Amino acid sequence: MTRIFVAISAWVVLFFLVAPLLVIFPLSFSSGNILTLPVPGYSLQWYADFFLTERWLDATKNSFIVGTATMIFATVLGTMAAYGINLSNFRGKQVVIVALSLPMVVPLIVTAASMYLAFSVVGLANSLWGLILAHTIVATPYVVITVLASLQTFDANLMRGALSLGAPPFTAFREVVLPMIMPGVAAGAIFAFATSFDELVIAIFITSPGEFTLPRQMFAGLREFLSPTITAAAVIMILLSFVLLFISEAIRRRGERLIAGRSDH
Amino acid sequence: MPIPTDSLVLFDGIDKIYEGTAKVVDDLHLQIEQGEFLTLLGPSGSGKTTILMMLAGCESPTTGKILFDGKPLNDVPTYKRDFGIVFQNYALFPHMTVAENLAFPLRMRRIGKSQIADQVTKTLDMVKMGALKDRMPTQLSGGQQQRVALARALVFEPRMVLMDEPLGALDKQLREHMQLEIKRLHEQLGIAMLYVTHDQTEALTMSDRIAVFDQGRIQQIGAPKDVYSNPASPFVASFMGENNRLEGRIGATDGGTITLNVSDAGPAVCAQPSGADLSPGQHVTAMVRPESIWVGHRDGCENRFEGRITDVVYHGDHVRLCLVIDGVGTLVARQPLSDGGAEFAPGQNVPISWATKNMHAFAGQPQPATA
Secondary structure, eight states: OHHHHHHHHHHHHHHHHHHHHHHHHHHHTBSSSSOOSSOSSBOOHHHHHHHHOHHHHHHHHHHHHHHHHHHHHHHHHHHHHHHHHHHOOOTTHHHHHHHHHHHHHSOHHHHHHHHHHHHHHHTOTTSHHHHHHHHHHHHHHHHHHHHHHHHTTOOHHHHHHHHHTTOOHHHHIIIIIHHHHHHHHHHHHHHHHHHHHTOOHHHHHHOOGGGOOHHHHHHHIIIIIOOTHHHHHHHHHHHHHHHHHHHHHHHHHHHHHHHHOOTTO | OOOOOOOSEEEEEEEEEOTTSOEEEEEEEEEEOTTOEEEEEOOTTSSHHHHHHHHHTSSOOSEEEEEETTEEOTTSOGGGTOEEEEOTTOOOOTTSOHHHHHHHHHHHTTOOHHHHHHHHHHHHHHTTOGGGTTSOGGGSOHHHHHHHHHHHHHTTOOSEEEEESTTTTSOHHHHHHHHHHHHHHHHHHOOOEEEEESOHHHHHHHOSEEEEEETTEEEEEEOHHHHHHSOSSHHHHHHSSOOEEEEEEEEEEETTEEEEESSSSSOEEEEEEOSSOOOTTOEEEEEEOGGGOEESOOTTOOEEEEEEEEEEEEOSSEEEEEEEETTTEEEEEEEEOSSTTTTOOTTOEEEEEEOGGGEEEEESSOOOOOO
């Protein structure tokens, strides 16, 4: 009896979480011109609009540029920070970790407004570089946290071993530490990309019309044009998120296999 | 400026202090000779692993100098020291095969591919692991991992090999087998080895010299035989194998021999003084090993008593007997067996003897062994 009850509750909660997403799918295939359910008929017109309008294509391109750059910067910085923190023991280590995670807990609107003001002073506002910088600041803590977590199980003797065998510190890190903490690094990188890819608040403050990212363009589409193309864009973003999820899961499993030993021998 | 020395390694006045702790290593002066097998033996926390890690470059001394081949080593980073290190948990790279693990130090030295393959094969054969070169470390047993770790520490022909309790995780039989293997490799290669362990049997089996550590200081250093049969302190005596301990006051001193009385009424016991001058009336601890005590009055044994067997424990090739001597105390004796131990039974009255030279007397209150 309880088993059935638990199962039903679980499905209800799952439906509650996923239902809003499901609404967007039929809407994106609507043949009508306004956002209403039920849809009058089915058509690919909004996808055609998405893929044929320069506005949307530019926004997609910008999102990939900013997302990729953010991912690279945040991953490099976050991994180095996590490794350094893990390696050393100093007074105030906890303070440093908390300070590093601040961008995650400070309300985005506060971060966005202060960055806008600060970046205006140095001429970085209204530029893709400014947005990349801002996203890197927000995304790096995710990398620090995931890499710190994977370093928890890393045996420090492996690094000592590599050094004793004649590997200079950077080589030892690249050949021994990095492969072992790869699941954490990859998860952090994907988090960083996703953070940047769907970030709107900072984008509103910092991007100018020529340099809209996808979420920014969707926001504009909703407010200014009320164009159903945003539903097509939304579906595309959802699919992309799934791809990222699968990639991170695949990397995690590969990492586990790596530690557990290859099974083909 | 290099200090002239023929030794391979010289620890010169090394202190190691971690923040907020007592000295882990206290004023260490130690030399390791060319080709020597030196064991650092001591209970955990005695500073022996810290010394190895300082030589490896994984820790740096708080004060003092380490010289290698007469040249200072303090500022040389680990990766330029060229020492083969075997870690307690082996530290094999889990994402590389056995052969890749061995090739790693050779790749770091930019050696050609074919030469790497030759050297890896040769070294794996040396530790009898050639057949498993394509396995991952996690697919190997503890003993096999140990062999691979040893091979990886030897494959690049290091200037010295450092081993930190390398056999600690193996079962007894495998451990004894590996002791002989390591000894064989040492003789075959003639390379200096520094070995850290808390297992006195290991130290006795393998070493040219043993340095016994306690509380960051060398308590005694010497050949296994010397350290075992002539311990310099009650700590060394009780750490190096089993010992019977008698406490009493000195009755008389006579050149190389003292007599002590455990109780006022009891018979005098003869012992050989160790270390500081002992004078009549002083409190002493006298120690004698179980295997030095004989049932029967043996020739050359100055201590002869009549006693009683209270317990017999059968150990296959020998028996352990609990013996009580009135006025002296309870002693454990180890007797070799020829016919199943039928000759000993609890309650039996027996003659007991041991030689003066096998009983060592130390001044003062004994230190408890912390093993």
